[in-house]
Structure formats: C-alpha cells, structure tokens
C-alpha cells in the first residue's frame with residue numbers, strides 16, 4: 001500500500017519514521033507488556049514519557065527556566081476562552097490583532113469575558129497581510145496583547161516578533177496562537193508571555209494542546225475558570241490534575257525526538273524555507289494560471305493558499321491531483337480555492353511531486 005502525499009491543514013501528515021515506531025511499540029512499549037494507551041498516567045513508564053517529551057520540547061525551543069510547559073486538552077479554540085479566564089486578573093480589557101479567521105475567532109470569544117480592543121486588523125485587505133507594527137494602537141491598560149502568528153486558512157505568517165517597547169508597553173505580555181507553525185522555525189520564547197497551539201498541525205495527534213507560559217502569569221484565574229483549565233493548577237500538578245491525553249503526548253514526544261534527529265529547529269527552518277520557496281515559485285512563475293493572494297512579506301511557509309485564474313478548473317484539479325496521489329488540497333470552505341499545507345513532516349519530495357503536477361496541469365489546461 002502506498003501512502004498518499006497529504007497536504008491537509010490538520011489533522012495533518014506525521015513523519016513516517018514516527019508512525020513506524022509507534023506501530024512497532026503498539027502492543028508492548030519497551031517491554032512493559034502493554035501499549036502506552038493502556039498505562040496508568042501516574043505510573044513510572046508514562047511519567048518517564050511525559051518528562052522526556054517536556055525536556056525535548058524545552059531543548060528544541062530553548063524554553064527559559066521561568067516558563068512552564070503545560071500539556072492540555074480542548075484545542076486552540078478552548079484556549080480562546082481559557083486565556084482571558086486565566087490572564088485577565090483584575091483587568092477588564094485585552095488587545096487583539098486580527099489577521100485572519102483564527103484571530104478573529106479569538107477576539108470574538110474573548111468578548112464574552114472582557115472588553116476587546118482591536119489594536120490592528122487587516123480585514124480591509126481581505127486578511128492578506130500583517131499590519132505594520134507602527135500602526136498598532138494599544139489601549140491604555142490591557143491585560144495582554146493577542147496575536148496569531150500563522151493564520152492557517154489565509155496563509156498569513158508574521159515575519160517579525162512584535163517589540164512591545166517600541167509601542168510604549170514594554171511589560172505587556174504577548175499571547176500567541178502558534179498552532180500551525182510552532183516548531184517550524186526557532187522562536188525567542190522570552191519575547192512572549194504565553195504561546196499555545198493545538199498539536200494536530202505540526203506536532204502530533206489531535207487531542208493535545210500545548211501551552212508555554214511565563215510563570216509570573218500563573219495564579220490569576222477567575223473564580224469561574226474550570227479547575228482543570230486553571231493554568232496554575234495544571235502547572236502545579238505537572239499537567240496531571242486530570243488524566244492527560246497520554247497517547248497524544250507519547251506520539252508528540254516521538255515527533256520532538258524526530259525533529260532533534262533532523263538537526264533541531266534551525267535545520268527544520270532551512271528545509272521549510274526551501275519547500276515554501278519551491279511552491280511559491282511555481283505559483284509565481286505560472287503566468288497567472290495560479291495565484292497566491294498574500295502580500296509577499298506575510299506569506300506563510302506552512303500554509304500556501306492558491307487560486308486558479310479559471311474557476312471552472314477546480315474540480316478537475318482536485319480530481320487529477322488525487323489520481324496522482326496528492327490529497328487534501330482543497331482550500332478552507334470559508335475562502336475557497338486551493339491550499340497546500342507543508343508542515344515539518346511533509347518531505348521535500350512531496351512538494352516536488354506537487355509542483356511537477358501543478359506545472360503539468362497548467363501546461364495541459366492553460
């Protein structure tokens with residue numbers, strides 16, 4: 001059986017090496033006589049697994065000692081509520097930069113809990129850019145500034161880390177939804193108050209949500225915040241206040257080790273730059289047959305949306321791509337068009353096969 005080239009935005013492709021390893025360890029993990037799925041989360045074996053996963057993630061992202069790593073559930077969308085519930089404290093407002101569907105959703109959800117100030121938005125250009133930092137307008141006393149550093153649907157990625165000092169708020173914590181590009185490149189964690197992401201894009205199976213939070217931001221959860229989602233309680237209990245998603249944590253841990261074997265995040269970034277360059281070049285060199293709507297400096301390395309000049313060809317493109325073993329290329333239903341998600345686990349070979357297919361399709365139908 002041949003595996004397909006899977007360009008899904010999430011749940012997404014995982015490294016084949018990791019899947020094979022999981023398969024090999026499925027019935028008997030390291031002589032334990034059982035699958036990781038069947039183990040007590042408090043037993044010695046699983047404790048080792050989660051501690052190793054945390055240590056590897058810390059190494060990969062160079063997470064400073066004053067940051068806690070939480071393995072949670074609920075996905076990024078739950079975080080949209082849990083962040084205001086945990087971080088507002090006595091404050092009543094938070095600032096949001098809206099650059100696409102996901103940050104728009106985040107801002108809307110936060111509106112249930114506080115006053116939301118729209119610090120900047122690229123809605124007027126159809127969410128095809130990140131507004132220049134100089135144009136951001138922060139409110140007087142926000143609890144935090146929220147950004148989504150890679151908009152999975154629009155294919156818009158931050159090419160910079162916002163520097164709050166230049167905006168006159170040096171101590172304002174930045175909260176970043178990095179669901180769809182975490183671990184695709186090195187990040188200076190110390191520039192953020194909190195980083196979060198659902199695992200199913202670039203980390204591992206669905207069901208696990210990562211939160212990396214500076215420890216001075218813990219302990220401010222509102223009374224009505226569910227205890228199982230109070231960052232302080234989750235941190236104090238080593239992500240085991242309630243049963244964590246053990247199997248997803250185990251697979252994520254294997255992915256962290258796989259990334260280390262690739263050479264870490266600097267090496268991942270180089271590979272991701274090459275893949276993105278290859279694909280954007282094919283789009284840009286197609287004489288308008290294909291088109292990417294995103295402003296040049298805000299193009300995502302992970303999610304590449306593209307349109308066909310001839311709208312009648314979409315079904316044919318998807319059908320022929322599928323025949324060629326290339327799947328999940330349909331754009332998100334809210335924006336239409338096509339989209340190739342080329343996460344860490346998509347090999348360069350897969351992008352090459354896609355580009356050759358696109359060029360052939362354009363030659364025949366152009």
Ligand SMILES: *Cc1c(COP(=O)(O)O)cnc(C)c1O
Nearest residue numbers: 075076077078102152179180198
């Ligand atoms: C996929 C995605 C989400 C939603 O994640 P869930 O795990 O389904 O809640 C939120 N933000 C971004 C940037 C995403 O890519």
